Amino acid sequence: MVLNSGPSEICSLGSLNPGDQAEIVALNAEHSPEDYFRRLLEIGFLVGERLEVLNEAPVSKNPVCIKIKDATYALRREEADCISVKRLR
Amino acid sequence: MEVETPSKKTIVDTHSKSKATNSGPADCHADGKKVRKFDPNAVRERPRIALVGTPNSGKTALFNLLTHSNQRVANYAGVTVDSAESDLRLESGTEASLVDLPGAYSLRPYTDDESVLADALQSNAFDGMILVVDSTQSERAIRFLIEVLDSTDLPAIVAFNMVDLAKSRGFDFDFQKLSQLLGVPVIPTVAVKRSGLSGLIKTLEETLGNQKRKKHALLPKADSTPTTRQEVAAQILSFYKLADEYLKQFMCKPGTPDYQSQKIDKYVLHPVWGALILIAVLGITFQLMFNLAQVPMDWIDVAFKWMGDSVNQMQSLPVALKSFLADGIIAGVGGTLVFLPQILILFGLILFLEDFGFMARAVFLLDHWMGKVGLHGRAFLPLLSSYACAVPGIMSLRTIESRRDRIVTALIIPLTTCSARIPVYTLLISAFVPNNPVIFGVRLQGLVMLGLYLVGTLSALAMGAVFKTFFLRGPRPPLLIELPSYKLPSVVSVVKGLVYRGKLFIRRVGTIILSLTVVIWVLVSYPSPGEGSYAAKLGHFIEPAIKPLGFDWKVGMALVPTFAAREVMVATLATVYAVGDDAAVSNTDKLSEMIQKEWSLATGLSLLVFFIFAPMCISTIAAAKRQLQSNGWTVTLVLYLFAMAYLASFITYRLAS
Numbered sequence: 169m170v171l172n173s174g175p176s177e178i179c180s181l182g183s184l185n186p187g188d189q190a191e192i193v194a195l196n197a198e199h200s201p202e203d204y205f206r207r208l209l210e211i212g213f214l215v216g217e218r219l220e221v222l223n224e225a226p227v228s229k230n231p232v233c234i235k236i237k238d239a240t241y242a243l244r245r246e247e248a249d250c251i252s253v254k255r256l257r
Numbered sequence: 258m259e260v261e262t263p264s265k266k267t268i269v270d271t272h273s274k275s276k277a278t279n280s281g282p283a284d285c286h287a288d289g290k291k292v293r294k295f296d297p298n299a300v301r302e303r304p305r306i307a308l309v310g311t312p313n314s315g316k317t318a319l320f321n322l323l324t325h326s327n328q329r330v331a332n333y334a335g336v337t338v339d340s341a342e343s344d345l346r347l348e349s350g351t352e353a354s355l356v357d358l359p360g361a362y363s364l365r366p367y368t369d370d371e372s373v374l375a376d377a378l379q380s381n382a383f384d385g386m387i388l389v390v391d392s393t394q395s396e397r398a399i400r401f402l403i404e405v406l407d408s409t410d411l412p413a414i415v416a417f418n419m420v421d422l423a424k425s426r427g428f429d430f431d432f433q434k435l436s437q438l439l440g441v442p443v444i445p446t447v448a449v450k451r452s453g454l455s456g457l458i459k460t461l462e463e464t465l466g467n468q469k470r471k472k473h474a475l476l477p478k479a480d481s482t483p484t485t486r487q488e489v490a491a492q493i494l495s496f497y498k499l500a501d502e503y504l505k506q507f508m509c510k511p512g513t514p515d516y517q518s519q520k521i522d523k524y525v526l527h528p529v530w531g532a533l534i535l536i537a538v539l540g541i542t543f544q545l546m547f548n549l550a551q552v553p554m555d556w557i558d559v560a561f562k563w564m565g566d567s568v569n570q571m572q573s574l575p576v577a578l579k580s581f582l583a584d585g586i587i588a589g590v591g592g593t594l595v596f597l598p599q600i601l602i603l604f605g606l607i608l609f610l611e612d613f614g615f616m617a618r619a620v621f622l623l624d625h626w627m628g629k630v631g632l633h634g635r636a637f638l639p640l641l642s643s644y645a646c647a648v649p650g651i652m653s654l655r656t657i658e659s660r661r662d663r664i665v666t667a668l669i670i671p672l673t674t675c676s677a678r679i680p681v682y683t684l685l686i687s688a689f690v691p692n693n694p695v696i697f698g699v700r701l702q703g704l705v706m707l708g709l710y711l712v713g714t715l716s717a718l719a720m721g722a723v724f725k726t727f728f729l730r731g732p733r734p735p736l737l738i739e740l741p742s743y744k745l746p747s748v749v750s751v752v753k754g755l756v757y758r759g760k761l762f763i764r765r766v767g768t769i770i771l772s773l774t775v776v777i778w779v780l781v782s783y784p785s786p787g788e789g790s791y792a793a794k795l796g797h798f799i800e801p802a803i804k805p806l807g808f809d810w811k812v813g814m815a816l817v818p819t820f821a822a823r824e825v826m827v828a829t830l831a832t833v834y835a836v837g838d839d840a841a842v843s844n845t846d847k848l849s850e851m852i853q854k855e856w857s858l859a860t861g862l863s864l865l866v867f868f869i870f871a872p873m874c875i876s877t878i879a880a881a882k883r884q885l886q887s888n889g890w891t892v893t894l895v896l897y898l899f900a901m902a903y904l905a906s907f908i909t910y911r912l913a914s
Contacts, residue, residue: 195490197486197490200735201734201735202486203365203367204734204735204737205486206365206367206486206489206490206493207362207363207367207737208737209489209490209493209494210362210363210365210400210493211362211397211737211739212396212397212497214493214494214497222519222522223522223523223526225526225621225622225624225625226526226527226528226529226531226532226622227528227625228625228626230625231621231624231625231634231736233522233526233621233740235514235519237394237396237397238393238394238396238397238514238515239394239397239739240518240739240740241737241738241739241740242617242620242621242624242634242736242737242738242739242740243735243736243737244624244735244736247735247736
């Protein structure tokens with residue numbers, strides 16, 4: 169459990185909301201399929217990289233749109249949880 | 258990684274199989290005369306060049322311009338699922354050939370269409386390659402370039418594509434520097450505006466003459482192929498580190514993010530506005546299909562009526578020949594061709610949305626709901642292209658990762674409302690549904706049409722849930738899809754797409770529909786026209802089976818040939834009623850009046866419902882058999898759809914009468 173404690177808390181990528189900006193601090197591969205995890209790396213989800221959550225799907229609030237390295241991707245919250253981030257704003 | 262080998266095999270198999278079973282090289286998308294399916298094992302008489310790049314970077318647009326071809330281009334990842342090959346004339350007059358490969362994010366394939374690229378590059382089938390880069394995403398693209406350049410010693414040049422977009426967002430590049438860093442020529446291009454092409458061809462020819470490059474010139478070769486997650490991650494990281502270093506040296510000025518697309522997304526993906534926009538667009542399209550299309554439909558109708566009348570007035574012709582021409586060919590072909598305007602209106606919308614960049618967003622919006630029925634959001638794309646025709650829809654199943662999901666999607670694709678249903682729906686709606694205004698100028702006929710599309714779609718999803726829950730249970734593969742920048746659709750591209758669709762429809766009318774019409778005319782006219790004909794005997798024979806659905810022998814007669822191609826229903830009815838009665842029925846309004854008189858409302862509705870579900874298309878079943886690679890599933894497909902059609906028609910008839 170991570171307590172909400174100020175703007176620079178560490179949380180999972182899937183828990184961010186539209187408008188949030190964050191920096192990737194760790195990747196936890198254990199629970200995600202190997203090729204999915206590899207693909208995340210290949211499109212630029214690397215430690216130190218900055219990203220922004222742009223939108224979430226209506227009603228279900230899932231998947232979310234994430235902007236990283238000049239491109240935007242749709243990911244499901246529960247699957248994006250393998251990425252730990254530090255919220256910047 | 259060991260799992261990959263068999264799946265690669267199947268891909269190669271499907272390729273060669275579909276090649277063998279298809280009648281010719283002119284496949285669904287190959288409209289140009291010289292475009293053929295790429296075969297890595299074919300003997301090479303001329304240099305062969307590969308187009309390689311990340312998805313949606315404009316490879317197919319370049320291919321079309323360089324080879325004067327007409328392959329489908331759209332604004333989302335994974336449009337190209339089949340590699341096309343075509344001739345290319347170099348500056349000196351030397352003939353070469355160019356292959357348009359599906360895009361990939363890396364050489365470690367994630368989906369079947371990506372493994373086409375990885376396999377092709379290892380196959381020794383090429384003499385050179387053009388690496389296509391989306392300039393607005395140069396960092397990711399450079400990482401991919403490093404991976405590709407280090408994996409092969411093929412001569413290569415880089416087409417730095419869409420530089421106009423990058424410039425407009427403030428990016429500034431030093432191409433000479435990049436060329437130095439990568440060790441290959443770099444040419445800025447704008448494929449959609451034909452800019453930079455002559456330079457590209459010139460450089461390509463110079464480069465082909467050069468010696469082969471060295472493998473692993475950019476990054477030292479790893480001691481062993483990375484296998485563990487850590488090793489793979491380290492390798493990807495090293496690609497990115499180098500890409501980052503290059504970027505610092507060749508990108509003089511970074512651009513601003515794509516704020517425009519973000520702004521559009523604020524509305525399109527908005528919970529309230531987005532839904533309203535979507536409903537409005539669909540509503541307008543279906544209204545146009547009935548109201549705007551009426552005028553050109555009347556023209557076509559008048560033209561064919563005139564032709565029929567002229568034939569009937571020719572005194573010199575024998576009566577049988579007159580009947581053959583007027584009641585058989587003209588009534589049948591004209592009766593089907595008249596629906597061309599409606600088909601073009603629906604395709605206009607689909608092409609616009611594809612080029613605009615909406616399709617990937619639709620996947621994003623629908624993923625959760627598709628998940629409710631156990632399907633992946635990505636399954637939406639094959640489903641959507643099936644609204645045009647189920648055959649390309651089934652072919653694009655290759656972009657779906659899991660075989661289980663491919664089977665489920667193939668099973669439900671025939672339920673989506675393909676354009677061959679439009680003629681039948683229109684005829685029956687105009688016969689049995691009054692075109693009363695309902696609200697705000699929206700009329701009832703357009704609403705009923707929209708309703709038929711909805712019923713088809715919802716039953717496809719419901720059946721998906723049934724198959725997924727009871728027969729093909731399994732985990733849902735993760736979602737990872739790129740949302741491309743919005744682009745204003747080019748008029749040329751949309752018009753080209755429409756012309757292609759129109760040609761396809763006309764070709765179908767001129768071949769399958771025409772020949773079936775001739776057969777039907779013979780069956781209806783001999784040994785004696787009407788009640789005494791072979792067709793009537795056949796109709797009477799199957800009547801007991803279809804009586805519970807409210808169909809008499811005349812409907813039965815028209816139904817039999819529809820199992821080859823469903824839109825032939827209209828042509829058959831036109832012929833049946835034209836031969837049966839003395840008046841020519843080449844006029845569509847007249848045909849709909851005729852069936853309105855002859856059938857009860859219950860029969861009309863029952864037939865409408867039958868057409869929602871019945872598996873009436875030989876080509877679809879053949880394509881599904883290739884994709885499913887299983888006789889059991891193919892038989893399941895046909896039987897369950899037929900059972901559904903029968904049951905639903907039966908219930909409709911009971912309720913309505």
